[in-house]
Amino acid sequence: MTYLVFARAAVLRNLTYRAGYWMSLTGTASMVAVQYYLWSAVYSTAGLAPAGMTLGQTLTYVLTARAASTFLSLDAGRGISRRVRLGTIAAELARPVDLQLSLFFEGLGEATFALLAVSAPVFAVLVWAGAVVLPSPGALHWFLLSLLLAYLVTYALSFAVGLVSFWTGNGMGLADFLEAGVFLFSGILVPLDFFPGPVRALARALPFQAIYHLPMSILTGRAGSFGGALAMQAGWAVLLIWAGRVVWRRARPFLVVQGG
Amino acid sequence: MPTIIAERLTKDYRIPRRGHGVGSYLRTLFTPSYREVRALDAVSFAIEPGETVGYIGLNGAGKSTTVKLLAGILAPTSGRVKVGGIDPHRERVTNARRIGLVFGQRSQLLWDLPVRETFHLLRHVYRVPPDRYHANTRRFFELLELDAVWDQPVRLLSLGQKMRCELAAAFLHDPSVVYLDEPTIGLDVLAKGAIREFLKEISQKTQVTVFLTTHDLRDIEEVCRRVILIHQGSLVYDRSPQELVQEYGQNARLEVAAAGDAVPTAPPGSRLEGRTGDRWVFTFDRQRVRVPELLAVLGQELSIRDVTVTGLDLESVVRRIYGGEAP
Numbered sequence: 001m002t003y004l005v006f007a008r009a010a011v012l013r014n015l016t017y018r019a020g021y022w023m024s025l026t027g028t029a030s031m032v033a034v035q036y037y038l039w040s041a042v043y044s045t046a047g048l049a050p051a052g053m054t055l056g057q058t059l060t061y062v063l064t065a066r067a068a069s070t071f072l073s074l075d076a077g078r079g080i081s082r083r084v085r086l087g088t089i090a091a092e093l094a095r096p097v098d099l100q101l102s103l104f105f106e107g108l109g110e111a112t113f114a115l116l117a118v119s120a121p122v123f124a125v126l127v128w129a130g131a132v133v134l135p136s137p138g139a140l141h142w143f144l145l146s147l148l149l150a151y152l153v154t155y156a157l158s159f160a161v162g163l164v165s166f167w168t169g170n171g172m173g174l175a176d177f178l179e180a181g182v183f184l185f186s187g188i189l190v191p192l193d194f195f196p197g198p199v200r201a202l203a204r205a206l207p208f209q210a211i212y213h214l215p216m217s218i219l220t221g222r223a224g225s226f227g228g229a230l231a232m233q234a235g236w237a238v239l240l241i242w243a244g245r246v247v248w249r250r251a252r253p254f255l256v257v258q259g260g
Numbered sequence: 261m262p263t264i265i266a267e268r269l270t271k272d273y274r275i276p277r278r279g280h281g282v283g284s285y286l287r288t289l290f291t292p293s294y295r296e297v298r299a300l301d302a303v304s305f306a307i308e309p310g311e312t313v314g315y316i317g318l319n320g321a322g323k324s325t326t327v328k329l330l331a332g333i334l335a336p337t338s339g340r341v342k343v344g345g346i347d348p349h350r351e352r353v354t355n356a357r358r359i360g361l362v363f364g365q366r367s368q369l370l371w372d373l374p375v376r377e378t379f380h381l382l383r384h385v386y387r388v389p390p391d392r393y394h395a396n397t398r399r400f401f402e403l404l405e406l407d408a409v410w411d412q413p414v415r416l417l418s419l420g421q422k423m424r425c426e427l428a429a430a431f432l433h434d435p436s437v438v439y440l441d442e443p444t445i446g447l448d449v450l451a452k453g454a455i456r457e458f459l460k461e462i463s464q465k466t467q468v469t470v471f472l473t474t475h476d477l478r479d480i481e482e483v484c485r486r487v488i489l490i491h492q493g494s495l496v497y498d499r500s501p502q503e504l505v506q507e508y509g510q511n512a513r514l515e516v517a518a519a520g521d522a523v524p525t526a527p528p529g530s531r532l533e534g535r536t537g538d539r540w541v542f543t544f545d546r547q548r549v550r551v552p553e554l555l556a557v558l559g560q561e562l563s564i565r566d567v568t569v570t571g572l573d574l575e576s577v578v579r580r581i582y583g584g585e586a587p
Contacts, residue, residue, distance in 0.1 A: 002385060005380065005381045005384040006381070009370055009373060013370070013372045013373060016373065016413075090328060090366065091361075091363065091368040093333045094356055094359070095356055096353045096354070096356035096357040097353070097385055253335040255334060255335075257328055
């Protein structure tokens with residue numbers, strides 16, 4: 001498989017920088033700690049269970065989401081806009097590869113490294129410490145599949161939005177906008193069920209919930225049906241990958257290679 | 261059939277129009293305005309397989325734009341490109357398989373990893389058969405001294421070492437056309453020499469078509485058998501370097517260092533321009549008089565210590581064309 005070399009190069013690059021790895025691990029662990037203390041404080045009033053979520057469920061939801069965020073990153077889109085802004089996109093386009101696929105595999109290399117080296121150890125420590133409660137083994141399989149779909153949705157969304165930089169020359173603002181959408185509507189900071197009705201309804205209509213909310217619902221046993229959640233994720237993944245291809249075809253004539 | 265055909269190739273860029281100052285920038289956030297700039301204006305040429313073409317012009321003349329259009333990276337505003345019979349922009353991937361590309365100003369190497377990792381990646385991306393891979397890398401090790409840098413991360417290489425790697429990377433998959441956009445920019449004489457030797461060697465031994473842009477006319481003189489000159493987006497010259505010199509290089513310049521202060525008389529066919537340091541400067545018409553004749557006449561009056569002749573080289577010719585002088 002030709003494209004695996006892009007994943008390999010990404011893994012090697014990550015292994016090159018030791019200090020960067022330790023920083024990333026420390027950063028993720030700190031954010032997990034912040035979430036832990038925040039939600040423990042929120043629940044310190046005895047008997048509180050907003051939206052029917054216990055402290056155990058809420059911690060499992062937000063801490064796992066935070067641990068997973070290292071590999072569910074929006075870097076594909078940022079990568080495109082960086083390449084367009086600096087003009088290095090020219091070198092990429094001179095290669096006989098599909099940009100959507102080569103970036104996908106490059107991102108997959110990054111994600112695999114982040115999953116194995118950061119997310120999985122942090123998650124393991126959380127389970128060991130009892131902060132995250134594992135569901136039944138049956139549900140765990142569905143959760144892992146759901147994480148994989150979450151990865152596809154993240155990648156496809158980020159790719160399609162990153163391509164906008166072909167028109168604008170710089171996609172940084174849009175990447176921030178996308179990130180804001182993730183913060184608000186995905187469940188990465190606050191479980192979606194805690195939001196008032198209209199916001200929840202809006203979140204359900206957007207693809208962001210497929211990134212954290214649906215996998216975490218499966219993990220905490222609050223998804224109505226596993227099948228429904230997974231189908232919703234798969235639907236978004238297919239739709240967004242297709243959208244990425246459409247935008248890609250539209251975007252190409254607008255490319256300007258900046259910097260001479 | 262030509263390998264590369266460009267027909268009335270035209271490219272416009274849209275440049276944001278902004279005034280000076282924060283206020284003006286804020287206004288363009290809401291009401292942007294643009295102006296169209298024509299980077300390339302109806303340029304046509306055809307290049308046969310195996311030709312080595314030097315593509316020259318001042319900064320901003322449209323050289324890099326042409327390369328990106330030929331490589332299928334950019335879409336032309338109007339006009340047509342065919343490379344190997346296909347439209348390089350529409351069939352980008354098919355085209356990319358057959359071409360090599362070197363940008364002097366941006367790297368295609370894997371920045372954080374040892375050089376060999378870039379070659380490992382390219383080998384798979386271009387599906388280079390093992391025997392070709394080994395034959396080519398062996399050759400590059402020899403010609404470009406790659407063995408010295410093979411295990412070093414790209415980010416630690418010097419510009420010259422990096423450019424040798426870029427060159428090898430572009431030729432790894434035996435492409436039928438290679439575009440080199442200012443491959444010798446910023447390099448020292450040794451690195452430039454190595455790159456010219458490599459290009460000469462490979463263009464003589466293989467059927468590769470080489471399309472080279474440069475500001476260093478020695479690249480062209482040593483490597484290319486054809487030169488295309490563009491100015492402000494338009495093609496102004498397309499011939500061999502020798503013909504260019506013959507046509508435009510009539511007014512040559514002779515400098516003679518001689519002892520004493522006696523002012524010499526200019527020999528027939530020449531004109532005394534003045535003196536710089538201990539050198540008398542003459543200009544002469546190469547069609548009317550040749551250097552040995554001039555020296556024979558001057559030698560009777562002066563005791564000549566040293567002689568320099570300029571104006572026969574491509575550089576002074578090109579300067580003359582840009583200066584708007586008639587041939």
